Amino acid sequence: MKHKSLRLGFDVTMEKGATWRPLKVQFWNQEESYKKFSPTAPFKYHADALTGLSLVKLNHYIKSPVATPHLDYSFAVEAWKALDPHSELYERSQKRVRALQSHLAVVNPEYCAEFEDQFNEHFEMAIKPWGVDLTALWPLLDTFASFENKIGAPLLYNFGLNFSKPFTEKLHALYSFLYHLRSLVAIDHNAHVEDPSHEAVKVDAITDYLPRAEYVVNDALLYWNFKKFSQPFSAPKTPDTRVDKLFVNPMEKAFHKYSHNACHLVDNLPKTFVSSLNPVELEEAFYLVQMDWLLGSPAGLLFKIREEIYGLQSGYEKIFWKDVEPVFHSKPVALHLCCELSPETVYGKKAG
Numbered sequence: 001m002k003h004k005s006l007r008l009g010f011d012v013t014m015e016k017g018a019t020w021r022p023l024k025v026q027f028w029n030q031e032e033s034y035k036k037f038s039p040t041a042p043f044k045y046h047a048d049a050l051t052g053l054s055l056v057k058l059n060h061y062i063k064s065p066v067a068t069p070h071l072d073y074s075f076a077v078e079a080w081k082a083l084d085p086h087s088e089l090y091e092r093s094q095k096r097v098r099a100l101q102s103h104l105a106v107v108n109p110e111y112c113a114e115f116e117d118q119f120n121e122h123f124e125m126a127i128k129p130w131g132v133d134l135t136a137l138w139p140l141l142d143t144f145a146s147f148e149n150k151i152g153a154p155l156l157y158n159f160g161l162n163f164s165k166p167f168t169e170k171l172h173a174l175y176s177f178l179y180h181l182r183s184l185v186a187i188d189h190n191a192h193v194e195d196p197s198h199e200a201v202k203v204d205a206i207t208d209y210l211p212r213a214e215y216v217v218n219d220a221l222l223y224w225n226f227k228k229f230s231q232p233f234s235a236p237k238t239p240d241t242r243v244d245k246l247f248v249n250p251m252e253k254a255f256h257k258y259s260h261n262a263c264h265l266v267d268n269l270p271k272t273f274v275s276s277l278n279p280v281e282l283e284e285a286f287y288l289v290q291m292d293w294l295l296g297s298p299a300g301l302l303f304k305i306r307e308e309i310y311g312l313q314s315g316y317e318k319i320f321w322k323d324v325e326p327v328f329h330s331k332p333v334a335l336h337l338c339c340e341l342s343p344e345t346v347y348g349k350k351a352g
Contacts (some may be wrong), residue, residue, distance in 0.1 A: 004339040008052030014123045014333040020316035026131040039340035047183035053080040054177035063131040095297020103270035106160040115147045157268045158299035178308035199320040217286040219262030
């Protein structure tokens with residue numbers, strides 16, 4: 001089926017002051033709005049298009065042909081699937097994530113279903129006929145905290161979560177929306193700096209959430225070797241109480257205090273998996289497993305969404321861009337985005 005080009009227009013309202021805090025995103029559902037701004041081709045990495053497309057997927061008001069008669073909804077959904085890189089990376093990692101999960105105790109499905117209901121209830125409060133009230137997403141942080149308390153484990157390196165397919169698809173769309181929204185703020189900021197080498201900000205789908213993955217690998221190797229070599233002194237059958245009390249226990253506490261992420265990584269992996277690898281393989285595995293968790297697990301998806309909501313609540317400069325101070329604005333800033341997606345952009349030049 002041939003599709004005509006798709007126009008996407010929306011406004012991003014930023015809070016006044018020296019902070020990067022988007023407050024709301026308003027979708028253009030009136031034809032008059034498109035007369036004020038001429039649509040352009042999407043940005044190089046499609047941040048504008050993907051923000052608009054994921055908003056269309058998330059907001060059930062926008063789907064209505066009465067509200068947005070100009071919108072080709074089926075083309076918008078196809079375009080999002082074709083252009084969003086994160087959902088494809090998620091699928092690529094799923095096989096390895098499921099293989100790990102088959103050796104682990106999964107979280108009680110009732111807890112996951114309950115979390116879905118609570119998440120959906122709070123999320124719907126943010127969806128408006130005009131778009132998304134971003135401040136209404138803040139209460140989801142309490143929902144995340146409550147869920148972690150319920151399951152007795154953090155989201156970090158957790159491979160035991162499973163959600164329904166519709167809910168997982170919603171999480172993909174929400175993450176796409178939040179990540180690319182932050183990209184738009186970065187693009188706007190970088191367009192107005194005098195020295196990009198010092199004043200520009202960037203977005204990265206890995207280091208924004210796991211800033212020192214290779215350091216975690218080194219700490220994980222140390223922690224794993226400590227556990228392995230201390231086992232003869234603290235094993236249940238032949239414990240040496242003096243060594244256990246004076247050395248093993250204090251060291252274990254020190255690792256958990258100073259190498260928190262590495263300990264969670266090792267403790268959340270199947271012992272048979274870790275024990276089966278030689279030192280070189282283990283070093284590579286500790287890195288790849290972090291990537292699979294971040295890019296291809298439900299817990300990693302939730303973790304990234306939570307970080308983005310923290311950014312919305314506190315300001316991106318407090319969570320992602322700590323080295324750069326935003327310029328002070330005495331009034332709220334409005335970003336106006338308008339792009340046009342052609343079938344060639346989505347499917348390639350040979351689209352029929």
